[in-house]
Amino acid sequence: MKSLYLDYAATTPVDPRVAQVMASCLTLEGTFGNPASRSHRYGWQAEQVVENARRQLADLLAADPREIVWTSGATESNNLALKGVVEALREQDANKPLHIITSAIEHKAVLDVCAWLQTQQQVEVTYLTPDADGLIQPQQVSAALRDDTCLVSLMAVNNELGTVTDIAAIGALLKDHPAYLHVDAAQALGKVAVNVKDWQVDLLSVSAHKLYGPKGVGALYVKREPQVMLAAQIHGGGHERGMRSGTLATHQLAGLGEAARLVQEEQAADEARIRQLRDQLWDGLQALGGVYLNGHAQLRSANHLNVSFDGVDGEILLASLAKVAVSSGSACNSATVAPSYVLKAIGRSDALAHAGLRFSLGRFTTAEEIAFALTEVTRVVQMLRS
Numbered sequence: 609m610k611s612l613y614l615d616y617a618a619t620t621p622v623d624p625r626v627a628q629v630m631a632s633c634l635t636l637e638g639t640f641g642n643p644a645s646r647s648h649r650y651g652w653q654a655e656q657v658v659e660n661a662r663r664q665l666a667d668l669l670a671a672d673p674r675e676i677v678w679t680s681g682a683t684e685s686n687n688l689a690l691k692g693v694v695e696a697l698r699e700q701d702a703n704k705p706l707h708i709i710t711s712a713i714e715h716k717a718v719l720d721v722c723a724w725l726q727t728q729q730q731v732e733v734t735y736l737t738p739d740a741d742g743l744i745q746p747q748q749v750s751a752a753l754r755d756d757t758c759l760v761s762l763m764a765v766n767n768e769l770g771t772v773t774d775i776a777a778i779g780a781l782l783k784d785h786p787a788y789l790h791v792d793a794a795q796a797l798g799k800v801a802v803n804v805k806d807w808q809v810d811l812l813s814v815s816a817h818k819l820y821g822p823k824g825v826g827a828l829y830v831k832r833e834p835q836v837m838l839a840a841q842i843h844g845g846g847h848e849r850g851m852r853s854g855t856l857a858t859h860q861l862a863g864l865g866e867a868a869r870l871v872q873e874e875q876a877a878d879e880a881r882i883r884q885l886r887d888q889l890w891d892g893l894q895a896l897g898g899v900y901l902n903g904h905a906q907l908r909s910a911n912h913l914n915v916s917f918d919g920v921d922g923e924i925l926l927a928s929l930a931k932v933a934v935s936s937g938s939a940c941n942s943a944t945v946a947p948s949y950v951l952k953a954i955g956r957s958d959a960l961a962h963a964g965l966r967f968s969l970g971r972f973t974t975a976e977e978i979a980f981a982l983t984e985v986t987r988v989v990q991m992l993r994s
């Protein structure tokens with residue numbers, strides 16, 4: 609039995625239009641060449657495809673194409689941003705005291721890098737705690753800012769709650785401080801408008817598989833004027849202006865570019881439709897009683913609905929919901945059965961954190977699917993409660 613997919617925040621299916629563009633970059637008849645080959649048209653054509661994709665992503669972010677560094681995904685982008693900034697500063701002064709501000713509800717791809725920087729690079733890290741709605745306020749950043757703060761790293765949209773951080777306000781308050789602003793936009797791109805100029809960010813991480821592109825590819829936006837000082841983390845052939853070596857995966861990048869183009873054309877219409885479906889699901893679930901919304905009611909991306917149910921065990925609930933593919937907490941952390949650290953950080957009890965379910969809708973979600981999901985969840989919760 610195929611289950612209904614409501615886990616778009618974990619990953620999205622590749623849009624068939626994206627798959628078609630990707631397929632044209634694989635075979636002898638297509639643009640399969642090495643974009644770094646300088647001596648023949650196979651290379652030149654592949655380079656054109658890669659540069660077209662770079663322009664498409666840059667357009668979506670309001671960036672200059674020269675500010676895009678291709679990576680394998682947001683995990684690598686986050687690693688490059690955080691480690692790259694610290695290493696570049698330590699190259700100038702090996703003993704320079706360095707301080708980073710981040711939050712307790714970042715993705716592990718930021719938290720684990722921060723933990724490594726603390727233990728291996730003697731960097732001090734301040735972890736801001738969210739309020740009960742899952743929001744990190746700009747004033748918290750100003751209160752934590754120090755002379756030796758070199759980086760503020762915050763996500764634009766939280767992967768578990770969907771809560772939206774006011775990045776523009778944080779960018780504005782850092783205007784006269786030398787600290788760089790890094791934003792993990794893996795969950796934001798395609799859901800909320802991302803504009804690196806308006807937000808005044810220095811570094812921004814992107815993942816293709818959250819926006820109907822393929823897995824294993826992403827990008828880091830690196831501001832040019834003034835140029836962010838960043839030390840490369842992967843050395844080799846000097847690709848990407850020496851920032852990230854390795855033969856470029858033409859088909860993956862073409863896919864990311866096309867995915868970005870589609871987002872630019874369709875995001876507004878997608879968002880309105882998805883928000884309506886998401887709100888229908890929430891309205892229906894509330895009829896069950898003893899249901900709690902995790903995350904801010906309004907300041908939340910249109911596709912996220914994270915709820916906890918009184919009186920049901922989360923693991924049993926998930927196992928009983930065989931016909932609906934949803935996530936308990938973050939899919940990336942589902943190897944552990946500890947209650948979600950994000951739900952704990954917003955003050956949920958262990959029981960409610962365990963009973964949290966994340967529904968995340970997407971481009972291909974239909975009204976019929978939402979009606980079916982509502983019926984299924986209602987049936988299962990009532991059965992488990994009785």
Ligand SMILES: Cc1ncc(COP(=O)(O)O)c(C=O)c1O
Nearest residue numbers: 681682683715717767794795815
């Ligand atoms: C907020 C956030 N950051 C980073 C990542 C990791 O992205 P990738 O899978 O591209 O490495 C994810 C994926 O779940 C995410 O949601």
